[in-house]
Amino acid sequence: MSATEERIDRQAALRAQLQRQRQAFLHEGPPSAATRRRRIDRLLALVLDNTDAFTEAMAEDFGTRSKAASLFTEVVGIIPVIEHTRAHVAQWMRSTALMRAARLAGLRAEVQPTPVGVVGIIGPWNFPLNLVVLPAAAAFAAGNRVMIKMSEITGHTARLMSDLAPRYFDADELAVVTGGPEVAATFAALPFDHLFFTGSPSVGALVGGAAAANLVPVTLELGGKNPVVVAPDADLRRAAARIAAARMVNGGQVCVCPDYVLVPHDRIDTFVEVARETLRGMFPTIATNGDYCSSVNAANFDRVLGLIDDARSHGATVETVAPAGELLPDRRARKIAPTIVRDVDERMRIAEEEIFGPVLVVQGYTDLTAAIDYINARPAPLVAYWYGPDNEDFRGFIRRTRSGGVARNDFAAQMIPSAAPFGGVGRSGMGAYHGKAGFDAFSHYRTVVGSDLPFSLTGTAAPPFRRPMRLYADATLRRARNRTRRRLRGG
Secondary structure, eight states: OOHHHHHHHHHHHHHHHHHHHHHHHHHHHHHHHHHHHHHHHHHHHHHTTTTHHHHHHHHHHHOOOOHHHHHHIGGGGGHHHHHHHHHHHHHHHHSEEEEEGGGGTEEEEEEEEEEOEEEEEEEOOTTTTTHHHHHHHHHHTTEEEEEEOSSTTHHHHHHHHHHHHHHHHHHHTTTEOOHHHHHHHHTTTSOSSSSEEESOOOHHHHHHHHHHHHOOEEHHHHHOOOOEOTTTSSSSSHHHHHHHHHHTTGGGOOSSSOOEEEEEEEGGGHHHHHHHHHHHHHSOOOTTTSSSSSOOHHHHHHHHHHHHHHHHTTOOOEEEEEOOOOOSSSSTTBOOEEEEEEEEOTTTGGGGGOSSEEEEEEEEEHHHHHHHHHHSSSSSSSEEESSSSHHHHHHHHHHOOSSEEESSSSSSSSGGGSSSSSSOOOEEEESSSSSEEEHHHTTEEEEEEEESSSSSSSSGGSSSHHHHHHHHHHHHHHHHHHHHHHHHHTT
């Protein structure tokens, strides 16, 4: 079979799988709360029953990735969100009554949350389990069927998920798809009822364009250059230590990692000193350290090194925080030592591109207005960080900046509440999930109105247009104009 024939077969198989799920969804209708909870439980069991296998697969995919880190970020971290969703399914499914008083006269109106149908989920490589399981749980809570395209970059995890899913789900409930970029492109172009994507803004634009051809609504969870403002009155040592540690989570390969830090000019040296001490204390060794996460592949390793080299060639001050005697970067292990970059300007790629690696940019600012202006001159990030007290400066920072979320004094604090929506804005994303936001993302709120009145409320919209209707329209317009003018005069 030729490559073209294989591609056509894959496309046909994906379309057929979507059609089977859609037919099963239409045959069943909106599932009960018990069925939805049962699907969520089976999804959770798929993860919990096979935790060791998943952590081993992810360690194999990354080369070096702590199994403890995978356990915490990929499994333990998703449990509270899923349990919160499961506990509230029945409540979120309830219809909302409108115009309650009108029921006595024979007019009944309500809004029903209804499942959209079949949800497609395209997962990323940085958290290949977490970031497909969480949206799948939300889609099940809303009553949908689910198809997941796993990232080909983390191939061991993808194959494991594909092998395990049939033990817990019929394919018309949950189907897992593996394959490379061509499969992903075909998947994104399928006429789903909703498409959920986590990844980079550049790929997100391609996914959104493919979905638009079929008028498929999308949720895009993207990245961005997350800023950190260290306030003039912040506890500098605590801030520097926490920011440096946060940059190293998953080897810096996290969409909510701090990307660049804005520090008062007169405190930069102290900040860098503390950050350096923190990193040395965290990683007395790197080359053989099982807790030091590798770049996921050679392409990302080379991309991060390219950002560092480009910044250095344009005059940036680059400091590598490597243990004495270790030769880093290590291409075989795909390990790059923690790196602090200063004196960055707009000529450098690192000023514009998301780093997604163990590199922290530190820049000075003269006053908070200048820091906020610098942030606002760039695309809205997924999260904006503030280190300092909760005072008027912080409240002004919230008011004057745009971001998917805001966290103060701690890494990813905006994700702690299980009920909190998570999502970006602008270039960092479109839509949100977690908690009820996830249920809403995969639901359609359908208005249902029934009338038992002896006359038609809307019949006056049809001709002939008699004099009473015209008088009513004139009177309504007159009242509306007068009301609006009074409001404008009052302030």
